[in-house]
Amino acid sequence: MTLEETADRIRSMEIRGAGRIARAAAKALLAHSQSGTYQDLKSYQERMMVASEMLAGVRPTAVSLPNAVNLISKPLSLAKTLDEAKSGLEERAQAFIIHSEQAVAKIGEIGARHIRDGDVVMTHCNSEAALQCILTAHQQGMDIEVYATEVRPRNQGHITIKTLSDAGIKTNFIVDSAARYFMKEVDLCITGADAITVNGAVINKIGTSQIALAAKEARVNFLVAAETYKFAPRTILGERILIEERSADEVLPDAARATLPHVTVRNPTFDVTPAEYVDLIITEHGEIPPGMAYIIIKEHLQWDMDNLCIDYPYCEEE
Numbered sequence: 001m002t003l004e005e006t007a008d009r010i011r012s013m014e015i016r017g018a019g020r021i022a023r024a025a026a027k028a029l030l031a032h033s034q035s036g037t038y039q040d041l042k043s044y045q046e047r048m049m050v051a052s053e054m055l056a057g058v059r060p061t062a063v064s065l066p067n068a069v070n071l072i073s074k075p076l077s078l079a080k081t082l083d084e085a086k087s088g089l090e091e092r093a094q095a096f097i098i099h100s101e102q103a104v105a106k107i108g109e110i111g112a113r114h115i116r117d118g119d120v121v122m123t124h125c126n127s128e129a130a131l132q133c134i135l136t137a138h139q140q141g142m143d144i145e146v147y148a149t150e151v152r153p154r155n156q157g158h159i160t161i162k163t164l165s166d167a168g169i170k171t172n173f174i175v176d177s178a179a180r181y182f183m184k185e186v187d188l189c190i191t192g193a194d195a196i197t198v199n200g201a202v203i204n205k206i207g208t209s210q211i212a213l214a215a216k217e218a219r220v221n222f223l224v225a226a227e228t229y230k231f232a233p234r235t236i237l238g239e240r241i242l243i244e245e246r247s248a249d250e251v252l253p254d255a256a257r258a259t260l261p262h263v264t265v266r267n268p269t270f271d272v273t274p275a276e277y278v279d280l281i282i283t284e285h286g287e288i289p290p291g292m293a294y295i296i297i298k299e300h301l302q303w304d305m306d307n308l309c310i311d312y313p314y315c316e317e318e
């Protein structure tokens with residue numbers, strides 16, 4: 001797959017999920033690096049910088065994407081030779097892919113400890129990190145029942161219920177607006193994250209904050225399963241996470257809209273759940289209260305405020 005094909009598939013959400021798009025970007029950078037012929041360091045740097053910048057901006061909200069690109073492309077600015085830059089970037093891309101897959105498995109192990117036998121768990125959208133917690137608990141023999149939402153307008157809930165059904169987990173499929181109605185039957189909520197800000201707010205699929213609100217009202221724990229590369233370093237600088245607003249026809253077809261001249265369709269893809277609605281964030285390095293987001297960004301991701309880059313030691317750790 002070419003770089004442009006990967007970008008198109010991420011843009012159209014054929015490849016989706018914050019972790020998956022980060023891995024897809026890593027694979028695309030690796031393939032792009034391997035497929036070129038380079039005269040010198042400069043020509044390599046130029047080609048790969050253009051590719052990195054293009055990929056990092058394909059979807060604006062999931063910070064996993066720029067974080068992965070930032071980590072992988074770091075040798076471009078540091079290397080002294082073409083070979084150093086090329087091998088450095090390719091090694092980082094490969095290491096990131098492995099790290100990302102291992103992180104999901106580790107989050108599953110940690111998150112599963114919150115799920116007891118007989119628990120009813122609610123999840124929203126299709127998060128491989130959140131689902132891994134449920135699947136791991138199920139594999140450990142826990143008898144679990146899940147409430148999974150539909151996730152309008154793109155219906156990612158259909159992917160979730162297929163995974164759960166294939167695993168043999170009893171699942172209730174509900175429309176998004178039924179989340180509060182069923183909250184009284186739920187013991188625990190687990191979702192993923194597209195970005196986590198320095199103040200511990202969680203940006204995830206539209207509708208997540210309503211579920212967190214209903215969970216708080218019902219005194220149901222609300223957990224977020226997120227790899228550390230979903231923490232947003234630039235929020236330390238006061239930058240806000242841009243909430244992607246996708247096209248109107250995802251919500252209402254063009255033909256129907258044409259008959260409604262006074263109607264504007266709004267289609268935000270994500271919303272913000274404030275830290276006080278989040279009980280814990282489960283990362284591959286253990287779980288943290290949302291108030292510790294600053295520590296993850298500064299000490300774990302090693303956010304360098306002067307050079308605007310992160311450099312967490314994911315390669316050496318695995």
Ligand SMILES: O=P(O)(O)OC[C@H]1O[C@H](OP(=O)(O)O)[C@H](O)[C@@H]1O
Pocket residue numbers: 016017018019020124125126127128129130156191192193194204205225269
């Ligand atoms: O990385 P994992 O845990 O798979 O997913 C994290 C989040 O990414 C997805 O975004 P989208 O469906 O790509 O817009 C969902 O919002 C999901 O909760």
